[in-house]
Amino acid sequence: MPKPGDILFYRQFEFEDGSKTDKLFVVLTAPDLEKTCLVLKTTSQPERYQGCDKGCNKLRKCFYVPRTWQSCFRLDTYIQLPEIFEFSALLLLKESIARNIEFLPVPLSSDCFGQLKSCLAGFKNDINQTFWGLIYKIKS
Numbered sequence: 420m421p422k423p424g425d426i427l428f429y430r431q432f433e434f435e436d437g438s439k440t441d442k443l444f445v446v447l448t449a450p451d452l453e454k455t456c457l458v459l460k461t462t463s464q465p466e467r468y469q470g471c472d473k474g475c476n477k478l479r480k481c482f483y484v485p486r487t488w489q490s491c492f493r494l495d496t497y498i499q500l501p502e503i504f505e506f507s508a509l510l511l512l513k514e515s516i517a518r519n520i521e522f523l524p525v526p527l528s529s530d531c532f533g534q535l536k537s538c539l540a541g542f543k544n545d546i547n548q549t550f551w552g553l554i555y556k557i558k559s
Contacts, residue, residue, distance in 0.1 A: 421446040424532035426491045426523040448553050450508040458504050463494040475538035491525040501542035
């Protein structure tokens with residue numbers, strides 16, 4: 420099962436509008452602990468993110484990871500904030516068996532993941548509070 424900071428490759432991920440595309444996600448929470456896996460989607464399309472600096476770009480709602488910073492991405496990558504997706508452990512297992520999901524061999528470094536979580540914390544008012552508690556380990 421994935422761990423926080425792992426990179427999940429989802430073949431032909433289906434969005435709410437019915438469109439499908441291969442998509443990379445960054446794992447925020449481990450499903451074996453909480454029975455659900457929270458992830459952030461990424462893009463390597465820079466059109467919306469011109470002029471971003473490495474790391475947190477709160478005004479652009481992204482966390483920019485140049486490929487020279489982290490070896491887990493082949494291209495410059497923008498982690499899109501604060502939209503969080505929830506995958507059940509069952510979905511992860513089913514899609515892994517069907518070979519629609521795989522985890523890349525190299526995760527984000529602990530330093531990069533820590534910076535990402537710090538950046539995401541700036542969006543507290545935009546995040547479902549249940550998700551917030553899971554990400555930041557807040558007991559209810």
